[in-house]
Amino acid sequence: MAFVLSLFAGRLVQLQGLDSKVLQARAAKYRVQPEVLPARRGSITDIGGHELAVTVDAREIYLDPKDVDPAKRSQVAAMLTEQLNKPRQEIDATLAKTNLRYVPISRDVDPLRAKHIMSFGFKGVGAKQTYRRLYPGGTLGGNLLGFVGVDGNGLEGLESAYNKVLAGRDGKQSIEIGREGQRIPMTRSTRETPVPGRDVRLTINRDVQWAAEQAIARQVQATRARSGSVIVLDVRTGQIVAMANAPQIDLNEWQDAPVEDRANRAVSEIFEPGSTNKVITAAAAMEAGAVTPTTVLRVPDHIQCADRTIKDAEPHKVESLTFTGVIAESSNVGTIMAAQSLPSQRLYDMFRAFGFGSGSGSGLPGEQDGLLPAWQDWSGSQRCTIAYGQGISVTALQMASVYQTIANGGVRVTPTIVAGTTDEHGRLVPSPAPGKTRVISELTARRIAQMLEAAVGNDGTGTAASISGYRVAGKTGTAMRYDEKCGGYCGYTATFVGFTPADAPRLVVLAVIQDPKKGHFGGMVAAPVFKDVMTFALKSRKIPPTGTKAPRVDLRTRG
Structure with a gap:
């Protein structure tokens, strides 16, 4: 008994003393969840202040395939296919990637549409706040204004030339979550507030x-x-x-x-x-x-x-x-x-x-x-x-x-x-x-x-x-x-x-x-x-x- 107890004691000394920092870091890696807080992109307006390019609230719909109930995958796929107008094969293929925990499937989703999707209550389906770029005039000033990519950065035209002014600076936060993805109450969290982009006013009428x-x-x-x-x-x-x-x-x-x-x-x-x-x-x-x-x-x-x-x-x-x-x-x-x-x-x-x-x-x-x-x-x-x-x-x-x-x-x-x-x-x-x-x-x-x-x-x-x-x-x-x-x-x-x-x-x-x-x-x-x-x-x-x-x-x- 003394020999067995000594083995336990030695193991405790190793875990709590020698390896404690390594184990704490490994646990924090799985428990502390970092998250980017996107900055709202500035508007582009004409000389009178009329918006030519504007940023509005949107949601990103994502899947945690590992967390989706296998018995309900067909229901989840049918719901997302209908709500997001996505091909069924694409949704099924994503759900099959059970080794992944985070797969975005649709960006720029209207907030009301995202709320309706979440109301079904399926595990493994999530929504994250983001923004989308809209051009109220459609083709108005198209080749002049340019456009932004899926990451929100300007790719062409003035959207690209003035990207640093318009983009702002993303914020970030980290929170501690439990095994089921829920936030652990009374635990530490850090937050850096995003800085919104500035507006650009053109001379265009x-x-x-x-x-x-x-x-x-x-x-x-x-x-x-x-x-x-x-x-x-x-x-x-x-x-x-x-x-x-x-x-x-x-x-x-x-x-x-x-x-x-x-x-x-x-x-x-x-x-x-x-x-x-x-x-x-x-x-x-x-x-x-x-x-x-x-x-x-x-x-x-x-x-x-x-x-x-x-x-x-x-x-x-x-x-x-x-x-x-x-x-x-x-x-x-x-x-x-x-x-x-x-x-x-x-x-x-x-x-x-x-x-x-x-x-x-x-x-x-x-x-x-x-x-x-x-x-x-x-x-x-x-x-x-x-x-x-x-x-x-x-x-x-x-x-x-x-x-x-x-x-x-x-x-x-x-x-x-x-x-x-x-x-x-x-x-x-x-x-x-x-x-x-x-x-x-x-x-x-x-x-x-x-x-x-x-x-x-x-x-x-x-x-x-x-x-x-x-x-x-x-x-x-x-x-x-x-x-x-x-x-x-x-x-x-x-x-x-x-x-x-x-x-x-x-x-x-x-x-x-x-x-x-x-x-x-x-x-x-x-x-x-x-x-x-x-x-x-x-x-x-x-x-x-x-x-x-x-x-x-x-x-x-x-x-």
């Missing part, structure tokens, strides 16, 4: 955004185009009032959208701008004193540039066009003739000053720099084609920024998309003021604006962009479209960009249609989109006509 999306979608469908983009800019502030793309994705069903349709084409897709680019050549020539709006040029319908013969869109006899007429009638040859009076470096420097070859500074995710070859690398023909917008590539936002600069008296304002974010107390903190840079003189900007107004007049190429009662300045663009799939130029890019009122500009609207199959000229394909969007935006922003009349200008002279 919800109503104008909707109108822009409707207009570009209609025209892409009507012209059987590959895609399209529309941008609306506030001339004075540089704020992006709308940025729409077609095709557009439904944010609540983003998994169903093709990968190529998820990008924000307005900043991620580059294209050759064509004739909308001629205003930069005009600005360089006028700033250098080489021409004025009334300078007369004898313009044939073709011109030899090194080894290439470059033509105007339509054949014509030699015409005496004023430089205003060259821009209004979008003459490639006349634009080249004006550019030939400039050194290549001076023309290149003007492109750079307008923002070509570098990001716009907007902070929009996925933005491309475009392509502006160094002037030393220009070939003889490229020296000509660049003057009228072929041989360089830009984004839609870069081109819209060019016309914002002209409309703003020659001062470029960095485009912005975020008006501000909230602080930890929910107060809105405005974003820093955007940078401003003088690119051309106020006189040159005003002269170009008058030339662009003539382009929308009766003798110009942009008559389809005219708006009754308003003075409109704008420019058409039609360029051959480079396509990697065909290994060369296939199809066209049609563009129209302009501002209103021409004599007191408030808004810039740019419309781009890629690879249209029914028509391809910017004045036919893109100008109607400009008109629809600008008309709506003027009414929405309550911008009245100035009541003035456009000055009379001569596009051509006799002789």
Whole structure:
């Protein structure tokens, strides 16, 4: 007996003395249950505070297959199949994994639905609080806003770019539980409260955004185009009032959208701008004193540039066009003739000053720099084609920024998309003021604006962009479209960009249609989109006509 008791005593000494800490840690591992407390993600709103992306309460339904009563597995599977609209085979397969204790089977479940599921009282079926992301507008701002993944983190668009601001910080807690999963009363627990994410307020106007999306979608469908983009800019502030793309994705069903349709084409897709680019050549020539709006040029319908013969869109006899007429009638040859009076470096420097070859500074995710070859690398023909917008590539936002600069008296304002974010107390903190840079003189900007107004007049190429009662300045663009799939130029890019009122500009609207199959000229394909969007935006922003009349200008002279 003494020998047996000594064995027990030795074992007690080992358990309570030598191995006690190891055993306590092992017990705590099974008894103490850590749990993540998800933080509520901040909202994304438009400039008026209307929610574009919002987080709401949800529940995660999970299974503990080991704890499910084997006699009731069929009932559990039938109930979850009906309530969660899940395949029966999937539920059965999960229930068969009896070696697992925690298997999520459905996230983003409505709290009332989860309460009903729990009311059945099946062991092994649990619900955990979580959140789900909703987009009240469905497709509204889809490619701009982006979306979040199952873990609640932003994957695309502004949801990704501002994830650190929106996400907040998850909390955590640990509690002691018994064998049946119940909390043990009077035991220790620790809790770290989650910190909710902050809200992001955009410069977007919800109503104008909707109108822009409707207009570009209609025209892409009507012209059987590959895609399209529309941008609306506030001339004075540089704020992006709308940025729409077609095709557009439904944010609540983003998994169903093709990968190529998820990008924000307005900043991620580059294209050759064509004739909308001629205003930069005009600005360089006028700033250098080489021409004025009334300078007369004898313009044939073709011109030899090194080894290439470059033509105007339509054949014509030699015409005496004023430089205003060259821009209004979008003459490639006349634009080249004006550019030939400039050194290549001076023309290149003007492109750079307008923002070509570098990001716009907007902070929009996925933005491309475009392509502006160094002037030393220009070939003889490229020296000509660049003057009228072929041989360089830009984004839609870069081109819209060019016309914002002209409309703003020659001062470029960095485009912005975020008006501000909230602080930890929910107060809105405005974003820093955007940078401003003088690119051309106020006189040159005003002269170009008058030339662009003539382009929308009766003798110009942009008559389809005219708006009754308003003075409109704008420019058409039609360029051959480079396509990697065909290994060369296939199809066209049609563009129209302009501002209103021409004599007191408030808004810039740019419309781009890629690879249209029914028509391809910017004045036919893109100008109607400009008109629809600008008309709506003027009414929405309550911008009245100035009541003035456009000055009379001569596009051509006799002789």
